[in-house]
Amino acid sequence: MDALILGFEVALTGTNLAYCFLGVLLGTAIGVLPGIGALAAVSMLLPVTFYLHPTTALILLAGVYYGAEYGGSTASILLRLPGTPASAITCLDGYPMAKQGKAGVALFTTSVGSFIGGSLGIILMMVLTPAIMTMSLAFGPAEYFAIILLGLVAAGTATGGSVVKGLMMIVFGLLVGCIGTDLNTGVVRYDLGFYELQDGINMVVLAMGLFGVSEVIASIDRPGGEIVQRRISLRSMIPSRAEWRQAYPAILRGSAIGAFFGPLPGTGPSLASFMSYLVEKRIARDPSRFGKGAIEGVASPEAANNAAVQTAFIPTLALGIPGTATTAILLGAMMVHGIQPGPRLVTQNQDLFWGVIASFWIGNLLLLILNIPLIGIWVSILKIPYRLLYPAILIFICVGVYSVNNNLFDVWMVLIVGLVGYGLRLLEFEPAPLLIGYILGPLLEENLRRGLLLFRGDYMGFVQRPISAGILLLLVLLIAYVAWSRYRAVRRGVSAAAAG
Amino acid sequence: MIERQSRTKDLIGGGILCAVGIFFVAGAIRLHLGTAQHMGPGYFPLVLGIILVVLSAVLLLQAGPAQISERIAPRPLLAVCAGIAAFALGLHWLGLIPAVFLTVVLASLGDRSARPASAALLGLALAVGAWAVFRLGLHLPMPGFAGLLQWTR
Numbered sequence: 001m002d003a004l005i006l007g008f009e010v011a012l013t014g015t016n017l018a019y020c021f022l023g024v025l026l027g028t029a030i031g032v033l034p035g036i037g038a039l040a041a042v043s044m045l046l047p048v049t050f051y052l053h054p055t056t057a058l059i060l061l062a063g064v065y066y067g068a069e070y071g072g073s074t075a076s077i078l079l080r081l082p083g084t085p086a087s088a089i090t091c092l093d094g095y096p097m098a099k100q101g102k103a104g105v106a107l108f109t110t111s112v113g114s115f116i117g118g119s120l121g122i123i124l125m126m127v128l129t130p131a132i133m134t135m136s137l138a139f140g141p142a143e144y145f146a147i148i149l150l151g152l153v154a155a156g157t158a159t160g161g162s163v164v165k166g167l168m169m170i171v172f173g174l175l176v177g178c179i180g181t182d183l184n185t186g187v188v189r190y191d192l193g194f195y196e197l198q199d200g201i202n203m204v205v206l207a208m209g210l211f212g213v214s215e216v217i218a219s220i221d222r223p224g225g226e227i228v229q230r231r232i233s234l235r236s237m238i239p240s241r242a243e244w245r246q247a248y249p250a251i252l253r254g255s256a257i258g259a260f261f262g263p264l265p266g267t268g269p270s271l272a273s274f275m276s277y278l279v280e281k282r283i284a285r286d287p288s289r290f291g292k293g294a295i296e297g298v299a300s301p302e303a304a305n306n307a308a309v310q311t312a313f314i315p316t317l318a319l320g321i322p323g324t325a326t327t328a329i330l331l332g333a334m335m336v337h338g339i340q341p342g343p344r345l346v347t348q349n350q351d352l353f354w355g356v357i358a359s360f361w362i363g364n365l366l367l368l369i370l371n372i373p374l375i376g377i378w379v380s381i382l383k384i385p386y387r388l389l390y391p392a393i394l395i396f397i398c399v400g401v402y403s404v405n406n407n408l409f410d411v412w413m414v415l416i417v418g419l420v421g422y423g424l425r426l427l428e429f430e431p432a433p434l435l436i437g438y439i440l441g442p443l444l445e446e447n448l449r450r451g452l453l454l455f456r457g458d459y460m461g462f463v464q465r466p467i468s469a470g471i472l473l474l475l476v477l478l479i480a481y482v483a484w485s486r487y488r489a490v491r492r493g494v495s496a497a498a499a500g
Numbered sequence: 501m502i503e504r505q506s507r508t509k510d511l512i513g514g515g516i517l518c519a520v521g522i523f524f525v526a527g528a529i530r531l532h533l534g535t536a537q538h539m540g541p542g543y544f545p546l547v548l549g550i551i552l553v554v555l556s557a558v559l560l561l562q563a564g565p566a567q568i569s570e571r572i573a574p575r576p577l578l579a580v581c582a583g584i585a586a587f588a589l590g591l592h593w594l595g596l597i598p599a600v601f602l603t604v605v606l607a608s609l610g611d612r613s614a615r616p617a618s619a620a621l622l623g624l625a626l627a628v629g630a631w632a633v634f635r636l637g638l639h640l641p642m643p644g645f646a647g648l649l650q651w652t653r
Contacts, residue, residue, distance in 0.1 A: 164559050168517055171552045175524045182541035190527050220576035220610045387611040391604040395630055398587040403640050411588040427513035445544045457537025
């Protein structure tokens, strides 16, 4: 409890409060606008945070991340265009609700649901993160190697698309992470003669190219939607008693589902909101209401994605293993500032850890205000056409990557990475596992080589320690499960084809 | 029809990433490899490159499941690339203000409904805005005019 008070002392200083507000404000704006997600926004703000105190930087970036999940549902409800991937499922029932003139109720429900989901997530984070950190004091290179490997395989297999493609992106990312100077020997790898590549491909360049540039190219031609309801009065937002009675159990279920999926590597908020929608539909007395404006269908997924966003910080802060591409960037930002996640975070950087947690409480409260009384602002932002927006985004990307090293090489590099990212999109490869692989690659190699040094080249050392053996067993089970469900899907496909 | 297209995509994707894997393997062989017990700088990327080649081969052999396909958008692609290139060249030769103007105008052309006049106006507004925020506000080392236009500073 003392620690949390210390956290609030940190978070309530003028600068931190201002950046927390700025973060959630920007996050909501970015969440509201379709065609730019939290991932692109966080990577675009990265260079700015290099000038800030690490705590402030993390408060700002995290605010953008969870703020975007609040804003994401607005466009889903009013335009049937998801503002963030995790809000895609909200279109299914949010847009029909808006068409029935209940946009206000839908927006209110998603904001309250987001707040409750977020709160549960933060509470779990406060309890579990220090506990896991204490446990991880016993971790050596073998345990870290095993956890990172598990995280990578999970991130590659949980993309929703083809498992092989997901794993390919992970390995591609690991290889991209190899570019630059080898930490153990000082040998430069794959620099192709460019001295700028001796430090590796910059994280900001990679993230902005993969998610910023390629997203802009893909969004220009996308048709905009028509806003269903232009004016939303505060009175129209209050749900009726019957609606609320349906919504709040759904919010609680969604929060629990989200909190469960958030910390699992590779899953994150998108899967959480999807799963919670499926659960609601399955347990509903009348499943046919779904897709026609069922309030549970907006309440549960929005609670789930916010709970997942908050609990995704648990493995990131406690172990340094990010579950999603966005937390991977946040982890990268911490490493740039020289902050090592893990057990030492609570002991050595107590004010950072608890300050960030306190800022989550403040940020979620601010978001509740931003998204209920001030919803009108966001509706008017939705009216800005994309053709005025994307040139500004592009300028921000160019200036941002240039400012990291004051080097034009990085601008050319972002162009190349953007082309690669767009190509991957066209070929239906997910770029998110690539980024996770790139960030975790150097850590994987370091722990593998350190472990081998420790065990004098004996690979059995990784299996003989109980914790790492347990994690590796989990990994084997995961692979077996994925292979089995793939096999089943293929067989079902064959039998369906034979029957048809 | 869609299925065939998705399969072509997997063939192209598998082929390209197979080449990427071979590139990294070839690069790794030229580094000091070491052994599995005492890895040199080349060992880790060598193994990864081989895994990527194997995974690509798996993708090439199995037909991909049918998915909603995204088509290439040549106009936005060209406009955005030209815009970024204009920024990289313009910042060096002309300075921040002309660079931003050129980037915005070129990128705006990617949208079919954009008119030149409104693109120019947006370019002007963003150029002044970017200069005010990044140069005056954040003191980033990017002069408003530079290179060929240095005399105007």
